Amino acid sequence: xxxxxxxxxxxxxGTTSIQHFCHENRDILSxxxxxYPDFPFEYIYIGKxxxxxxxxxxYVDREGIRHTDIEEEYxxxxxxxxxxxxxxxxxxxISNEGVWSACFIRKRGIPRMLRLQEDAKNAGYKVKIIVYLxxxxxxxxxxxxQMVKHSINxxxxxxxxxxxxxxxxxxxxxxxxCLKRLEEIFGMENIIVRRFDKKFFKDNSLFADFxxxxxxxxxxxxxxxxxxxxxxxxxxxxxxxxxxxxxxSFKMSLEEFRKFEWILNQISPVSEERYPxxxxxxxxxxxxxxxxxTSNNKVATRYxxxxxxxxxxxxxxxxxxxxxxxxMADDMxxxxxxxxxxxxxxxxxxxxxxxxxxxxxxxxxxxxxK
Numbered sequence: 001x002x003x004x005x006x007x008x009x010x011x012x013x014g015t016t017s018i019q020h021f022c023h024e025n026r027d028i029l030s031x032x033x034x035x036y037p038d039f040p041f042e043y044i045y046i047g048k049x050x051x052x053x054x055x056x057x058x059y060v061d062r063e064g065i066r067h068t069d070i071e072e073e074y075x076x077x078x079x080x081x082x083x084x085x086x087x088x089x090x091x092x093x094i095s096n097e098g099v100w101s102a103c104f105i106r107k108r109g110i111p112r113m114l115r116l117q118e119d120a121k122n123a124g125y126k127v128k129i130i131v132y133l134x135x136x137x138x139x140x141x142x143x144x145x146q147m148v149k150h151s152i153n154x155x156x157x158x159x160x161x162x163x164x165x166x167x168x169x170x171x172x173x174x175x176x177x178c179l180k181r182l183e184e185i186f187g188m189e190n191i192i193v194r195r196f197d198k199k200f201f202k203d204n205s206l207f208a209d210f211x212x213x214x215x216x217x218x219x220x221x222x223x224x225x226x227x228x229x230x231x232x233x234x235x236x237x238x239x240x241x242x243x244x245x246x247x248x249s250f251k252m253s254l255e256e257f258r259k260f261e262w263i264l265n266q267i268s269p270v271s272e273e274r275y276p277x278x279x280x281x282x283x284x285x286x287x288x289x290x291x292x293x294t295s296n297n298k299v300a301t302r303y304x305x306x307x308x309x310x311x312x313x314x315x316x317x318x319x320x321x322x323x324x325x326x327x328m329a330d331d332m333x334x335x336x337x338x339x340x341x342x343x344x345x346x347x348x349x350x351x352x353x354x355x356x357x358x359x360x361x362x363x364x365x366x367x368x369x370k
Contacts, residue, residue: 009099032216
């Protein structure tokens with residue numbers, strides 16, 4: 001039977017790396033019977049690598065205005081394209097980590113999943129859901145960092161304390177409850193659950209583990225760019241706080257948000273090295289994980305049943321982040337210098353455009369061809 005494999009995250013489980021890997025290895029995947037398609041839909045700052053965007057992603061223009069009519073148009077067209085692709089392929093792989101959040105935080109995802117399943121039944125193909133699960137404390141921390149770093153709505157200025165107080169507004173850490181809801185739509189036999197933990201990955205590789213879902217082996221024929229394994233790195237705690245303050249201080253365009261994000265990403269590794277810390281203390285992490293111990297045990301039994309806990313114990317040795325830490329001044333200086341350097345280079349680039357317009361046009365044309 002024709003099968004659509006829908007990889008839905010959860011967020012912060014290497015999804016962007018998986019998407020790039022699948023896109024860069026489309027030919028070999030296709031030769032093995034699994035096609036990772038492109039779709040003709042464009043979203044600002046979302047690449048074609050994330051090929052399942054049409055399933056739930058908000059369409060926002062450069063002025064920050066949302067267009068729900070375009071979202072519905074893309075969704076309907078996407079379903080039609082899936083059916084057309086099944087005329088040539090037996091198995092499709094589509095990936096979009098936003099589906100998980102859309103289903104269990106924003107709630108618009110469940111109606112879309114019901115429509116997808118209904119369309120699949122009518123068209124004669126089945127849908128298999130692929131989910132990677134990450135320790136809830138890591139997910140909690142990582143999502144706060146992502147929200148401050150990348151989000152363009154008012155949530156991006158939340159303090160850690162306010163976020164933690166109402167964290168269920170932003171993440172859904174009861175994995176068993178969520179997986180059961182997906183079962184109700186697609187059936188338990190069509191829910192594929194994996195642990196996002198290198199100790200559980202096949203051959204200690206996320207890519208090898210993902211390919212194992214399709215009974216494929218990672219070998220030298222696959223293209224893996226080790227330098228680009230982490231496409232969505234976290235900001236250090238200090239640079240995250242700098243970004244949070246910027247978010248709440250100025251009204252900016254989407255492009256301006258992304259420029260500040262880029263600048264802070266450049267200095268974050270040095271900041272992390274100088275002051276390795278966490279928003280949560282080891283005691284807070286343990287207390288948080290205990291809230292979901294029963295849910296995790298149910299997931300481990302129902303989806304793995306290998307005698308092991310859902311997640312390994314974590315040895316957290318980092319101290320709890322303090323806003324008045326002695327390293328903040330250094331990071332502010334780094335941020336100021338990098339911002340100035342970015343401006344200087346932008347000016348030089350504009351001079352080059354003015355002096356050599358044909359060179360610039362040719363460069364932009366080559367970029368479009370990539």
